[in-house]
């Protein structure tokens with residue numbers, strides 16, 4: 527299957543899931559996760575109509591963003607954020623989905639260039655307090671959201687979550703439903719929150735049925751990532 531065919535298939539699946547959940551057409555956006563993917567693959571997806579792309583690692587993302595700067599791509603940063611990386615993120619991305627603490631939000635705000643529009647931000651929620659995952663815990667969320675709304679160069683857009691993998695579909699749906707409840711709770715307070723980013727290649731349908739507005743898809747669009755790509759990336763960084 528080509529990337530173009532995959533994109534059409536995923537778009538169809540999103541539309542079907544949206545319809546099945548009795549939600550408005552086009553209420554779910556596709557973010558193409560292009561980590562580990564070559565520039566020509568990103569171009570192919572772009573030429574097939576995909577405009578939003580997500581990257582996890584700066585050292586990998588910056589050369590791609592530069593190589594593709596003629597294309598009107600909207601870049602989303604979705605990986606863990608170290609504080610020494612915030613300047614490059616603030617300068618080169620339109621969205622950051624993985625904000626998880628005040629220090630990072632403050633730095634992104636301070637380092638966002640004045641000539642650029644506000645940086646769109648979602649807070650990554652670590653709903654189940656998983657030690658291996660980034661994200662704010664539920665008890666940190668209220669303060670962090672309030673802090674972001676006070677930053678003049680940040681635009682609070684919503685929440686992002688990667689719930690733990692579940693083999694039982696009911697458990698998976700249950701987790702997505704919990705995230706949606708928290709999202710709705712805060713959206714009542716901050717109506718500008720229009721984005722609930724949850725669902726990946728393996729669990730897109732149940733995320734959409736729970737109310738996701740953005741699914742982040744890598745493998746189903748581009749194919750499996752090379753097994754050693756993370757290691758290659760680390761070698762480059764040394």
Ligand SMILES: *Cc1c(COP(=O)(O)O)cnc(C)c1O
Nearest residue numbers: 559604726727742743744745746
């Ligand atoms: C890699 C990644 C994805 C995409 O995962 P697939 O299973 O390849 O669709 C989505 N979100 C985040 C945060 C990721 O790191």
